Amino acid sequence: MIDITMPSLGSDMTEGTLVEWLVNIGDQVSKGDIVAVIETQKGAIDMEAYNEGKVAEILVQPVTKVPVGTILARLESGSDIPKSESKLQKGSEAVSTGQEENVEEPFSAQKTQPIQSAQSARLSSPGSDVRASPAVRKMAEDLQLDLSLIKGSGPSGAILLDDITGLVDGSNNLDMASAQTKTNELNFSAMRAAISSAMEKSKREIPHYYISLDIDISKVQQWLQTENIGREPEQRLLLLAVLLKAVAQTLIKFPQLNGYYLNNQFQAGAGIHIGNAISLRDGGLLVPAIHDVEKLSVDETMKTLRDIANRSRGGRLRSSELTDATITVTSMGERGSDTVFGIIYPPQVAIIGFGRPRQAPQVMDGVIVPREMINTGLSADHRVSDGVLGAKFLHALSNKLQNPESL
Amino acid sequence: MNLDHIRTLVIEAIQEVAPEIEADDINPDEDLRDQCDIDSMDFLNFLSVLKNSSGVSVPEVDYSEVNTLNRMLEYLDRKIKKEFMESS
Numbered sequence: 037m038i039d040i041t042m043p044s045l046g047s048d049m050t051e052g053t054l055v056e057w058l059v060n061i062g063d064q065v066s067k068g069d070i071v072a073v074i075e076t077q078k079g080a081i082d083m084e085a086y087n088e089g090k091v092a093e094i095l096v097q098p099v100t101k102v103p104v105g106t107i108l109a110r111l112e113s114g115s116d117i118p119k120s121e122s123k124l125q126k127g128s129e130a131v132s133t134g135q136e137e138n139v140e141e142p143f144s145a146q147k148t149q150p151i152q153s154a155q156s157a158r159l160s161s162p163g164s165d166v167r168a169s170p171a172v173r174k175m176a177e178d179l180q181l182d183l184s185l186i187k188g189s190g191p192s193g194a195i196l197l198d199d200i201t202g203l204v205d206g207s208n209n210l211d212m213a214s215a216q217t218k219t220n221e222l223n224f225s226a227m228r229a230a231i232s233s234a235m236e237k238s239k240r241e242i243p244h245y246y247i248s249l250d251i252d253i254s255k256v257q258q259w260l261q262t263e264n265i266g267r268e269p270e271q272r273l274l275l276l277a278v279l280l281k282a283v284a285q286t287l288i289k290f291p292q293l294n295g296y297y298l299n300n301q302f303q304a305g306a307g308i309h310i311g312n313a314i315s316l317r318d319g320g321l322l323v324p325a326i327h328d329v330e331k332l333s334v335d336e337t338m339k340t341l342r343d344i345a346n347r348s349r350g351g352r353l354r355s356s357e358l359t360d361a362t363i364t365v366t367s368m369g370e371r372g373s374d375t376v377f378g379i380i381y382p383p384q385v386a387i388i389g390f391g392r393p394r395q396a397p398q399v400m401d402g403v404i405v406p407r408e409m410i411n412t413g414l415s416a417d418h419r420v421s422d423g424v425l426g427a428k429f430l431h432a433l434s435n436k437l438q439n440p441e442s443l
Numbered sequence: 444m445n446l447d448h449i450r451t452l453v454i455e456a457i458q459e460v461a462p463e464i465e466a467d468d469i470n471p472d473e474d475l476r477d478q479c480d481i482d483s484m485d486f487l488n489f490l491s492v493l494k495n496s497s498g499v500s501v502p503e504v505d506y507s508e509v510n511t512l513n514r515m516l517e518y519l520d521r522k523i524k525k526e527f528m529e530s531s
Contacts, residue, residue: 264503269490272503274483317461317480345484369482 038087038111044104045076045358052076053101053197054108055171063091065111070354072108075197080169082354089113099171099197167194231321238382242297245423246377248413249430251437253393257408259440276367277338279390279410281443282436283365284308284329290429292421293414294362296383302420311361311381312341314348322348323381325361334443368392377413385417386426449497449519453512456492460485471512499523 042052056073065071070082071091089111096108167188172195188195238244256278264272287294287308295305308330311323324344329337347353366378367390376389391411398407412433414426436443454466461479469478476486494500499522501509509515 261503268500269487269494272487
């Protein structure tokens with residue numbers, strides 16, 4: 037039997053609410069299948085199975101708030117090896133002694149990522165100004181609460197289950213105004229706490245080295261311009277999609293930058309899963325991963341990027357997207373700074389920062405010409421790689437970007 | 444479609460990607476994306492919404508012609524009138 041437990045998706049997450057089961061007893065599930073919807077302070081998340089098996093028992097019924105690690109259901113599998121379904125949670129508490137923890141550990145350190153506020157605009161029901169999930173609506177109905185009177189603490193004022201339970205558990209005694217202040221403060225401090233904890237750990241434990249290279253992206257910009265002619269807005273490519281694809285292809289030859297540093301040793305990533313720092317309008321920050329970018333076309337990369345950006349801002353992310361990036365990319369965008377050196381998300385070993393794309397004078401064949409440039413910063417773990425290797429990576433990336441049509 | 448109607452569609456499209464923005468917050472002659480904190484992904488979403496509501500799809504080469512609210516309104520007005528002339 038394999039336990040399915042309430043996962044931890046952040047160092048600050050101590051409990052979560054089971055909102056809905058998407059499987060029934062007797063259903064066969066595969067690794068990666070979405071089995072349930074959970075709601076955390078960061079919003080609604082699709083919970084995935086980490087093993088395959090047949091659902092044998094369902095122990096917790098929705099809608100119930102339970103501590104992280106609570107067994108929610110059990111899977112029957114072909115194998116007799118007992119194993120916790122929730123590697124997210126178990127890895128964080130396990131003393132790493134064997135091979136199995138080596139596999140699990142990435143999730144635990146990763147869980148300190150500042151994941152925030154994936155709560156959803158899409159949960160708003162049509163014809164209503166109130167943003168609330170079906171579970172929230174049901175609870176409000178049961179309690180005969182008027183949702184329009186409640187100020188939500190989620191993004192765009194979305195009402196979270198916590199907002200309701202906060203109102204009814206006596207702590208607020210239906211004092212709407214104070215409930216609002218309280219939950220907003222809680223969310224804000226929880227977000228800072230999650231970011232602090234990951235960044236402190238990183239700066240305390242990881243000996244970073246920092247290098248950068250100005251990369252000429254004139255050809256990429258020209259190629260994009262041509263590609264985007266005749267494309268409708270929803271089909272257009274963004275520079276970032278090309279950059280991500282080029283990073284992934286280049287990383288194939290630089291495995292020392294892609295993976296985890298755990299138990300005093302480096303483990304190369306099984307795939308190239310790039311975490312993308314996405315800032316939310318309400319000040320939150322999410323770093324969802326795009327999986328196996330090296331296998332995607334530029335169009336597919338763009339499609340996935342669009343999807344995770346929209347789901348970060350308004351919809352729902354999958355638990356694996358928040359936990360298994362093997363490297364992170366942060367991009368300043370057109371209005372950002374020229375250069376960015378990121379702080380590595382432990383246990384990853386590198387973060388790539390793209391500055392603002394800009395026109396700058398370059399010397400080519402002895403002549404000064406205006407070119408489209410982007411500064412590319414690499415922060416990497418000196419326990420795993422050296423600056424010389426990092427510089428080689430940046431030059432290889434630069435070369436890749438000189439042939440955008442071959443990406 | 445008069446200018447007031449077009450303005451309403453543009454404001455609605457902005458609010459789709461930047462819900463906290465009110466019409467009064469926007470200086471019509473200053474950079475729209477700067478004021479509304481719209482990144483390149485938001486901008487594509489904004490153009491999609493606007494295309495569906497106004498029928499005008501702004502191509503990438505015309506981005507510089509729609510960088511303020513007033514310029515965006517003039518641009519859409521011109522395109523909509525042109526379409527009307529051609530179809531009638």
